[in-house]
Amino acid sequence: MYRFLLGATLVVGLPLGACGTVEDDRPATLEYVTATILAPACANAQCHSAFHQAKGYAFDSVEHARTTIDVNGLVSAGDPEGSFLLTVMTRPGADNASRMPYDEPLPEPDIALISRWIADGAPGLGAP
Amino acid sequence: MKRLLWLVPLAVVAALGTAAEAYPQFQLSRDQTCTGCHISPAGGNLLNENGLSQAESMSQFGTAPEFFYGKVPSPSWLVLGGDLRGATGYIQTPEHAFVAFPMQAELNAAMTFGKFSLHVTAGARPRTVGGSAATRVWAREHYLMWQQKPGETTGVYVRAGHFMPVFGLRLAEHPVFTRRYGGTPLFADTYAAAVEYVAPKGELHFTGFIEDPLIDPVSHASGAAAYGELRVGEHAALGAEGMYEQTADDKKIRAGITGKLYLPGSDLLLQAELQFVNQLVDKTPTNPAGGAPKGIVSYLLISRMLGNAFLLDLGYGFYDPNLRIANLDRDAFDLNLHWFTTSHLELVLNTRYELIGYDFDGKKGGDAGAYALFQVHYRM
Numbered sequence: 001m002y003r004f005l006l007g008a009t010l011v012v013g014l015p016l017g018a019c020g021t022v023e024d025d026r027p028a029t030l031e032y033v034t035a036t037i038l039a040p041a042c043a044n045a046q047c048h049s050a051f052h053q054a055k056g057y058a059f060d061s062v063e064h065a066r067t068t069i070d071v072n073g074l075v076s077a078g079d080p081e082g083s084f085l086l087t088v089m090t091r092p093g094a095d096n097a098s099r100m101p102y103d104e105p106l107p108e109p110d111i112a113l114i115s116r117w118i119a120d121g122a123p124g125l126g127a128p
Numbered sequence: 129m130k131r132l133l134w135l136v137p138l139a140v141v142a143a144l145g146t147a148a149e150a151y152p153q154f155q156l157s158r159d160q161t162c163t164g165c166h167i168s169p170a171g172g173n174l175l176n177e178n179g180l181s182q183a184e185s186m187s188q189f190g191t192a193p194e195f196f197y198g199k200v201p202s203p204s205w206l207v208l209g210g211d212l213r214g215a216t217g218y219i220q221t222p223e224h225a226f227v228a229f230p231m232q233a234e235l236n237a238a239m240t241f242g243k244f245s246l247h248v249t250a251g252a253r254p255r256t257v258g259g260s261a262a263t264r265v266w267a268r269e270h271y272l273m274w275q276q277k278p279g280e281t282t283g284v285y286v287r288a289g290h291f292m293p294v295f296g297l298r299l300a301e302h303p304v305f306t307r308r309y310g311g312t313p314l315f316a317d318t319y320a321a322a323v324e325y326v327a328p329k330g331e332l333h334f335t336g337f338i339e340d341p342l343i344d345p346v347s348h349a350s351g352a353a354a355y356g357e358l359r360v361g362e363h364a365a366l367g368a369e370g371m372y373e374q375t376a377d378d379k380k381i382r383a384g385i386t387g388k389l390y391l392p393g394s395d396l397l398l399q400a401e402l403q404f405v406n407q408l409v410d411k412t413p414t415n416p417a418g419g420a421p422k423g424i425v426s427y428l429l430i431s432r433m434l435g436n437a438f439l440l441d442l443g444y445g446f447y448d449p450n451l452r453i454a455n456l457d458r459d460a461f462d463l464n465l466h467w468f469t470t471s472h473l474e475l476v477l478n479t480r481y482e483l484i485g486y487d488f489d490g491k492k493g494g495d496a497g498a499y500a501l502f503q504v505h506y507r508m
Contacts, residue, residue, distance in 0.1 A: 031415035119396035
């Protein structure tokens with residue numbers, strides 16, 4: 001029993017201490033941001049997947065993310081503070097404005113990567 | 129304020145909506161396999177005779193467990209069922225709100241003709257906003273199954289149609305990280321073909337699947353999944369899992385292990401799953417470097433029956449999508465209390481506290497979230 005408990009604790013608990021420490025060198029691109037942040041965090045069954053498209057937004061693929069951002073003007077290239085996409089991820093809850101995603105807010109490094117992508121001119125938007 | 133209250137439940141439904149499935153918490157402690165209680169080799173949905181008997185015997189006020197208390201007669205080749213769920217409670221994500229929302233309204237049917245059977249699960253779905261789905265109904269599952277030994281709970285099963293590949297622990301609560309981030313998120317059912325083998329000593333499941341060509345799906349992946357589990361002695365099991373997924377944008381290779389141990393003396397069931405995910409983001413002219421984050425998703429669940437009609441779960445989940453980068457990880461601490469009041473009615477308290485980007489050094493990677501929801505589940 002105790003061996004299993006120890007094993008289970010190691011299997012599941014070890015990751016707690018396995019967080020990386022290197023400088024964030026992830027590509028600040030639409031493709032990378034969509035595949036690793038927007039799709040897993042935002043494209044749930046009843047949020048911004050093609051399945052539901054809450055508010056008409058879909059972030060479950062690069063094509064859908066590009067269209068959603070372009071059509072709805074969610075990003076102002078070169079201006080993170082002026083981009084609605086970043087605003088909704090960072091604003092505090094208020095009477096008329098809630099932060100996204102509701103269920104699991106993004107970690108700060110992910111928000112920083114999206115900000116860097118926008119600051120770099122948001123490459124990947126427009127026609128592919 | 130009204131706008132906020134309208135939007136919050138939608139998001140919570142995404143996080144906490146569910147589809148009725150088996151409780152793997154009963155494996156080893158009650159029956160060895162999912163087919164011990166369920167018609168499907170994947171578990172979930174319709175109960176067989178033993179499953180109905182279990183539902184009656186382990187409820188507080190045992191009532192006739194059959195579909196509509198046995199008052200709706202059906203021929204022997206037809207099994208009917210259904211599930212209704214709703215929830216209300218408090219969430220902090222990190223905003224604070226009281227919410228109430230529907231979760232599930234589905235009907236199930238299984239029609240058996242010799243070794244072949246047709247299975248359908250149909251019901252409510254969220255309607256797309258400006259998308260292709262104009263209705264609020266869909267058949268989440270519909271598949272044809274061939275069973276080597278009709279009426280028995282072991283043997284070879286071959287399925288083709290629309291369903292979720294068997295993979296990992298298959299916990300019912302889909303906010304569990306190993307489901308949400310582990311290859312089987314809510315409503316990721318898709319067209320697939322599977323060859324499965326179930327025996328008291330173990331089970332094997334091989335599934336090939338494609339992106340749903342008929343609707344806008346939750347998952348755009350095509351690929352294959354494999355899961356095998358071997359019983360070790362009477363009260364333990366070890367499993368291995370692997371999945372390959374390919375979309376237009378990336379590929380994911382998942383590999384992991386599972387373990388289950390039932391401790392009869394203390395009536396504790398421990399289940400654990402650890403999965404490594406290697407994601408390969410495609411290289412494109414505007415993303416020349418591609419990207420290859422390697423992550424971990426895991427879950428540990430400790431369950432115990434309290435008396436005859438209560439089930440207590442304590443869970444811990446860990447998810448880190450990129451082990452190289454600090455403060456991307458999530459830690460979830462779950463406590464669920466199930467009360468099986470009658471053969472058909474289950475009341476559940478689901479609670480979670482989640483840390484986002486937690487760092488022992490005190491650096492802050494994000495906010496904490498929490499919820500406490502009271503769930504009502506009525507099985508028809």
